[in-house]
Amino acid sequence: MSYCPFFQTLHDETQPVGHFGRGTHYSVLRAPVWHDEAINRLERCAFLDFAIIWDEDHDDRVVDVIMVLYISGLLAPVRYIGERKGTLSVLLAPDVARNWNLGTLEQYRDDINDICQCLEDPWSAKVDSVDVHEHSIIHGSAENVATYLRNIDILWELGVKPKSRP
Template sequence: MPTNPSYSTFFTTIYDEPQQLGKIGGGSHYSILRCSEWTDECLERTETGNVHDLCVIWDSDHDTRIIEVLETIYMKGGLSPVLFVAERKGGVTFLLNSAFTKAHPTNKYDWSRKVREVCRNVSQGDHWSVDVAVFNKALDFGAQDFKQIIPENDVVIESYLRFIDSNWNLGVSPYFKYVSSFSDEYEDD
């Protein structure tokens, strides 16, 4: 069984398409990355650790320089709202969990501003253009516009995103190995 590539020491690659499979527009293909988080999808601290699965949608050139952007956002504590990241022709699009924008209506604007700053200051001298949209798992099919991600019609794009999400249940999930936090055992009675 072939092993998945390691794009980063911060993320585990749990699924990888190294090149286009099928006929989704522009050579699109994807990888699923996993990291540990101590915040929920709204950037609120949690008592125990979580796992965060997110999808990177690559275009035909599979430009791994986007990983540095993800690492920087992660190390600044801002990655947990992200479900999808799409790199396409020198730009990056982030699809955020709708719970993040529902919690505080200004979250999307504030988060976008911070991420644009990160994308202007990556070490390789790249300057990524940034788009930020919201992915709502609960909305009816056809209620969202994701044209900036893949050069395809709306039905194909949304079907592709929902297929990926339904297979991987993207987002932040509790790490169920331990029922209570470690510190609970040391609290005074």
């Protein structure tokens, strides 16, 4: 399935697979980006592979939010994104969350919250590092969620490619 003309769908699960979470399944999309994971401008286009984590209702309004992030230049740090129970979860590359100063991270969170408030049916937003174990992207134990997300990353090598060189 093509969710957006700007993104290539690399993998798409349209319904729950197995018995994890509340109907958890995922899609992996690729987008051309002109920013690295820390939102620094790149000299050349790169490609971002990221995952949408769906719950049982496969609410594709999350794609509308992703589009706004994309056109705003805010998508590159995202590894996983999903909506569950009216909350958008945005999980960032671990290095980004560690290396950004608190002010930069807070501004990014504010930008995401502002985007979520502009929706017809506003969502709250939670922005965390993917390596934080207390996020709400999937209903499940922190250990099982971390394993599930790590497996997606192992399969798809999410992130900006090629990695920029210093």
